[in-house]
Amino acid sequence: MSSKPETGSTINNPVIPGFHPDPSICRAGADYYVACSSFEYFPGVPIFHSRDLAHWTQIGNALDRPSQLSLPPDAPSSGGIYAPTLRYRDGRFWLIVTNVSGDGNLLFTATDPAGPWSEPIRLPGVQGIDPDLAWDDDGNCWCTTAGVGQIRIDPHTGETFGAQRRIWSGTPGAKAPEAPHLYRIGDYWYLLIAEGGTERCHGVSIARGRTPTGPFEPCPANPILTHRGTDLPIQNTGHADLVQAPDGSWWMVLLGVRPHGGSPGWHVLGRETFLVPVDWVDGWPVVGELSSVMPAPSWPLQPHAVVPGRDDFDMSELAPYWISLRHRPPEDCTTKERPGWLTLHARGESLDDTDVTFVGRRQQHLSCRVRAVVDVTEGRGGLAVRLDEQHHYDIEASADEVQVRARIGPLNAVVASRPAPPGPVVLRIEVAAVQTVNDARTGPDTVSIGIEEPDGTFVELTSLDGRYLSTEVGGGFTGRVIGMFASAGSAHFDWFEYEPLDR
Structure with missing residues (x-):
């Protein structure tokens, strides 16, 4: 790979083009990392690195050994590995995914996100897809899944405690509440979800509560991001994750598609990873305008590696x-x-x-x-x-x-x-x-x-x-x-x- 200096003052979206859906992001110091779904492909779960949120370089695949990723030869296309969550805590990276064609929910750890990643910790007591990880002040680890259900787990052993319980159902009338991510921000716990299905009605909604288990109050402005019912060039926007930069600013990664041609519009590259800024107003996130070209963040854009053709x-x-x-x-x-x-x-x-x-x-x-x-x-x-x-x-x-x-x-x-x-x-x-x-x-x-x-x-x-x-x-x-x-x-x-x- 070669380095290419960045001279402009804009970010080009998608920041990770092509079939890179369901992005999950975390920050460790000045470094950002993103993991994406990989479905029936091996190796699984591509891992990307960035220093400026605008330019991303693939540094590896988390699941690069058969012992980590077991897919039968007849596993269906669009089966396999769904919706990772990537987190950084106590000097270690944590990755949780669902293998819908085999082992169910699995958890992996690494000290270096480029790998190697650990052997899987199986989570037979966690039901549902799109698992999330969040830790409270007492060190309890909460796993939240599509639905939206939640259960406490021991991330070192995979043991679960108590029964899985529904903590929020999303917006009434909106199908498929999924892709939950739970965060402690200020005085509240925020529960971010996708809903509406991953097609043209996809959107992002959020709720907040005083504890990680709720009860949760939905944002009055939900959905906080959607392009449904518009003719904007980026569609199917949803499945988002939040990250805070060192300067205190907030950003969201999410998936979207770029349909082309006539009606109904066809997208061929799959769901791609986009970036959008987030502000906070009265204790709720307000998502900026998502477009193919956006103003750059306040910090200088870094030289970036170019994948050889x-x-x-x-x-x-x-x-x-x-x-x-x-x-x-x-x-x-x-x-x-x-x-x-x-x-x-x-x-x-x-x-x-x-x-x-x-x-x-x-x-x-x-x-x-x-x-x-x-x-x-x-x-x-x-x-x-x-x-x-x-x-x-x-x-x-x-x-x-x-x-x-x-x-x-x-x-x-x-x-x-x-x-x-x-x-x-x-x-x-x-x-x-x-x-x-x-x-x-x-x-x-x-x-x-x-x-x-x-x-x-x-x-x-x-x-x-x-x-x-x-x-x-x-x-x-x-x-x-x-x-x-x-x-x-x-x-x-x-x-x-x-x-x-x-x-």
Whole structure:
């Protein structure tokens, strides 16, 4: 990674673009850390670091060992790891998550948020998803979950005390009270929740009480943040967490989406992490305007690390932004078999299979170009734009043929093909966001797929409508991931390049 000086006076939202939902934030001294949901992907729970709240660098994944993250090969897409809470207390970082496809609620600790993180402490007595951790002045640890239920726990052993009890139901008539976070601020305990569902009606509400167990008085201005019923470019705003800066100012991280195209609007990158300032008026938080460009905080913005667009696979271990489906057995994914190459050995036969060998990175820009060199003299493999097993576009090479396949729900077809050129082949995918909506049915982007000639000329085999790889079509909680796969034998990749093309 390289450092890039920051000269502007604004923050660009989202601060963590791409499929990085359910952000939870904590501060340790001058350092901020964020954890996000990872669902069916391994390693799980990406961890980000920042010194200025504006620029974030991924420093690792909390769950990077099979003993920490156990997902069965048939775990459904949008299953797996939900909604972490990340906290810092007594020189230690605490992370609590739900594995909805296996072990339920789990707690991990670390002295360094970059890892390693501990083995899981299981919490069989904690029911519900979206668990939160908060400590009172007596050292009692309270775990609050979606619903909104609460129980006291021993975070060192996982033991629970008493029965789990409902402490607030959110706004009457608003569905899905979830993502609770409990804070002691001044004379009150504040209970922040998301409600309305994680779609267009998503919002953030808050209540306060004199004790961590309530009773809780709802804020008269609830929801304190929502974009429901608006035509603002950022939608589905919710699942928030609060943090106080060293200068006393308050900030909120939250998820949102950026729909594009005509009606109803399609978002393809998943739910992303946004930042917004918070003021306090009469004992209640007042959330500032959330937009794609915001005034910078009062402190100087820091030089920030830029994730390299190209990986030549010269390192013995993959960078933390690379993710795979459900697990990543080292015998099926290695840079050590052929030095300077990533070797993938096939398990499943295609991206339709839950156990396919796949290594990808989140699409983080509305327009981008992805290129990779693949040697398939020992099998078949290629590049894919993936939403889930039923929604993906692939370009696959074998020794004889290059073909493009589109999977859209029950439809599964080869949409283009051509003879394979000799030797390793450069595969290329270009995603172009729409700039003008001439028809209400205009999709969000186009996905052009083909190969490169030795002189760099792009030979486009097909161009496909991107709406079919969107959450509005495919459903679920994730976003696009673009990466490499093996479908038979072995596929060797010399390099992979991701280039943003956003205007």
